[in-house]
Amino acid sequence: MSLIEVKKISKSYGPVKAVDNVSLSIEHGEVLGLVGESGSGKSTLARMILRLIEPTAGEIVYNGIQNIRKDCQIVFQDPQTSINPRIKIGEAIAEPILIHKILPKEKIFRRVAELLTLVELPVRYAKRFPHELSGGERQRVGIARALACEPEFLILDEPVSALDVSIQVEVLKLLKEIQQKLALTYLFIAHDFSVINYMCDRVAVMHEGKMVEIGQKEQIITMPQEPYTRKLLSAVL
Amino acid sequence: MGRNKLALFGATLLSLFVLVAIFAPMIVPYDPSAILENDTLAPSAQHWFGTDDLGRDIFSRAVFGARISLTVGLVAVVISLLLGTLLGALAGYFGGWTDSLIMRFVDVMLAFPSIFLILAIQAMLTPNIYNVMVVIGLTSWMGVARLVRGEYLKIRELSYVEAAKAIGCSPARIIFRHILPNAMGPIIVAGTLGMAGAILTESSLSFLGMGVQPPMASWGNMLMDAQAYLLDAPWMAVIPGLLIFTTVLSLYFVGEGLREKVGVS
Numbered sequence: 001m002s003l004i005e006v007k008k009i010s011k012s013y014g015p016v017k018a019v020d021n022v023s024l025s026i027e028h029g030e031v032l033g034l035v036g037e038s039g040s041g042k043s044t045l046a047r048m049i050l051r052l053i054e055p056t057a058g059e060i061v062y063n064g065i066q067n068i069r070k071d072c073q074i075v076f077q078d079p080q081t082s083i084n085p086r087i088k089i090g091e092a093i094a095e096p097i098l099i100h101k102i103l104p105k106e107k108i109f110r111r112v113a114e115l116l117t118l119v120e121l122p123v124r125y126a127k128r129f130p131h132e133l134s135g136g137e138r139q140r141v142g143i144a145r146a147l148a149c150e151p152e153f154l155i156l157d158e159p160v161s162a163l164d165v166s167i168q169v170e171v172l173k174l175l176k177e178i179q180q181k182l183a184l185t186y187l188f189i190a191h192d193f194s195v196i197n198y199m200c201d202r203v204a205v206m207h208e209g210k211m212v213e214i215g216q217k218e219q220i221i222t223m224p225q226e227p228y229t230r231k232l233l234s235a236v237l
Numbered sequence: 238m239g240r241n242k243l244a245l246f247g248a249t250l251l252s253l254f255v256l257v258a259i260f261a262p263m264i265v266p267y268d269p270s271a272i273l274e275n276d277t278l279a280p281s282a283q284h285w286f287g288t289d290d291l292g293r294d295i296f297s298r299a300v301f302g303a304r305i306s307l308t309v310g311l312v313a314v315v316i317s318l319l320l321g322t323l324l325g326a327l328a329g330y331f332g333g334w335t336d337s338l339i340m341r342f343v344d345v346m347l348a349f350p351s352i353f354l355i356l357a358i359q360a361m362l363t364p365n366i367y368n369v370m371v372v373i374g375l376t377s378w379m380g381v382a383r384l385v386r387g388e389y390l391k392i393r394e395l396s397y398v399e400a401a402k403a404i405g406c407s408p409a410r411i412i413f414r415h416i417l418p419n420a421m422g423p424i425i426v427a428g429t430l431g432m433a434g435a436i437l438t439e440s441s442l443s444f445l446g447m448g449v450q451p452p453m454a455s456w457g458n459m460l461m462d463a464q465a466y467l468l469d470a471p472w473m474a475v476i477p478g479l480l481i482f483t484t485v486l487s488l489y490f491v492g493e494g495l496r497e498k499v500g501v502s
Contacts, residue, residue, distance in 0.1 A: 052402055069405030082396040086418040096404040142400070149404060 001063045003028050003153060003185050004049060009058030011044050018044040020209040021058070026153070031179060031186040033200035033217065035193070035232060041209040042189045046155045049187070050074055065152060070100045073146035077158040079138035083130045089116075089141050090126030096149040115144040120174060136167035143175070147182070154179075155187045160195065172198060193233060197221060205229045244494020247487035254484060258303040265297035270452045277470040287472045289462055295476055298454040302477065305455040306436050306484070309370050313435035316374025318428050321381025326412050326420075328382065329389025340386070343379045351376045352441065359447040369448045373435050381427050388420035422499035429492035433485040440481050456481050 002025035011019040019041040026032050034042050047053040049060060051068050065071045076082035083092060093112045097103050103111055113123045119140040130138055139159060146154060156175065160168040176199060179186055188199050196203055197217065204214040205228065213226045224230045257264060267273065276292035278284055286295035328339040355372050362368045392398065393416065401415045442448030443457025451458055456477040463474035 047399075050403055052399060067405075069403070072403075074400070074403050076396045076400060078396060082400055084397040084401070084415055084419070087415075095401075095406070099405050099410075145400065145404065 002026060003063055003065070005061040005063070006045075006049065007059050007061065009045070009048060009055045009060065011041075011048060011053060012056050017209050019048065019055075022206070022209075022211045023058075024204055024211060024214060026185060026187060029183055029185055030202060031188055031200045033196040033203040034187060034189045034206065035191060035196055035203060036206035037191060037232075039208075040206045042206055043157055045206070046074065046157055046187060046189060050155060067100070070096070070102075070149045071152045072155070073149050073151040073153070074155040074157060075139070075142050075146050075159045078162045079135050079142055080162070082142050083138055083145075085130050087130075088126070089128050089130065089133070092130075092141065093126070093144050093148050096145065100149060102148075102150060111148070115148055118147065118178065119144045134167075135163055136171060139163060139171055140174070143178070147178070151184070153185045153187070155189070157189045158191070159188075161190070161192070168195075175199070193221065205232065240494055240497055243490040247490030247494070250483060250487040251491065254303055254487075255307060257300055258307050261300045261304050265294075265300050267294040267297045269293065269297040269301040269454050277466060277473070279470075280472055286476045287470065289459070289473050290466055290470070295459070295473065298459060299456070299476055299480060302454040302456045302459055303480070305366065305449055305453065306439060306457070306481070309366060309373070309439040309449070309455070310432045310436040312370040313373035313377065313439070314428050314432040316371060317378040317431055317435070318381055318424060320374070321378035321427075322385050322417075322424060324378070325382035325385025325387075326389050326417065329386035330393055330408065330412050330416065332390075336386070339382070343382050346376070346379050349376075352438070355438065355442065356445070356447055359442065364442075364447050364450055366449050366453070369439055369442060373438050373442075377431060377434060377438070381424070381431065384423055384427055385420060388423055389416055392416045392419055422495075426492055426496045426499055429488055429495060433488035433492070436481065436488070437485055 440457035449455035459477040
């Protein structure tokens with residue numbers, strides 16, 4: 001049984017169809033890539049899966065997920081705006097643990113230290129404010145905050161596209177390591193095929209709100225069936 | 238640079254006034270309500286600011302008046318900030334019909350000329366200092382609500398608010414813990430400017446006899462007492478007038494300085 005089944009889902013904003021009749025299933029433990037140009041509906045689809053946006057039509061079936069707010073998490077594209085500038089790093093990471101009462105209060109600090117170590121940040125960063133950290137470090141904080149929920153499923157919404165190229169590889173490696181270590185399921189949004197190639201098992205291609213093609217990574221990259229996928233691939237160096 | 242110096246100047250004067258207000262009983266040479274022998278004495282070494290029509294020491298009354306005027310201003314502005322922030326936050330965060338309802342209420346409140354509204358309410362209540370503070374607070378929160386709503390509209394679109402939703406924060410937690418601290422800058426600026434307005438309103442009310450009641454001294458009712466003696470004892474009017482003017486101006490300087498720092502337009 002798939003972890004998440006998206007069935008004929010749509011989202012319209014007035015006459016504009018951001019997502020148009022999309023179906024896909026996400027399997028336990030896989031990394032599913034989601035590719036498309038900006039405005040193709042990738043982010044809208046991701047937010048509907050998280051129930052941050054309600055779909056106008058269709059349904060999403062969650063198997064083995066009790067609480068979406070805890071079991072499904074997201075890492076955002078821009079670490080400059082995705083972390084509250086007035087909240088210390090440690091408190092930001094502790095917040096989900098408090099809200100979902102995952103651990104008793106006295107054990108939270110140790111857990112925060114563990115999470116910081118997991119994302120390869122020094123534990124002393126817990127006492128710092130976001131503006132004292134670099135973009136790459138903040139993105140690690142975003143990852144730690146998502147992992148603090150102990151999720152089953154993680155959406156990564158172009159998690160490296162706002163970072164310096166030199167840092168992108170480190171963060172990608174970290175994400176891959178974490179996925180394997182914690183046996184997580186990822187929906188990895190990207191517009192860059194080299195990133196997709198490194199991270200994903202399967203790839204879905206979206207164009208103007210519609211699902212164009214979905215399949216194994218090797219198959220999509222070596223033998224794309226759709227002209228739009230070929231166009232996207234030819235844009236890669 | 239010029240603005241900064243003005244703000245510093247304003248802050249210094251205000252701190253001085255606040256200290257004077259706090260330590261009023263230790264500073265005054267006479268009981269502010271005591272009637273001394275001679276009325277309408279010109280300023281002299283004995284009576285720095287002269288005496289009023291009843292022969293009370295104007296310096297002592299001005300010092301105690303600072304207590305009243307600053308307290309009324311502060312309490313009124315706190316009430317207006319609490320109310321304005323709460324309603325503005327709800328309107329800005331939830332949007333939709335909550336927003337429409339609250340903002341139409343703001344429009345209705347703004348449509349009344351506030352001084353007449355205050356006078357009408359005061360006429361129904363016993364005019365004492367507590368009612369003055371509450372009534373000024375309840376009629377001056379609308380600007381704050383509009384400002385805070387705008388801040389919330391802007392901040393709620395940032396992805397850390399979305400992140401807070403994704404980890405399961407309740408709306409109350411997002412409104413107060415995640416957004417409010419990021420909207421504090423403009424709120425503090427509004428508070429400073431609002432306090433200037435509240436002090437002016439208190440003075441006008443007391444001047445009209447609907448505010449702080451004699452024998453308690455406020456700068457406003459000192460002005461009222463001075464009306465009949467403008468030519469014979471001009472210091473009776475000049476002293477409280479100057480004090481109101483300086484306090485309000487200082488608050489504006491500080492407010493403008495903060496505004497520039499915070500980057501609000």
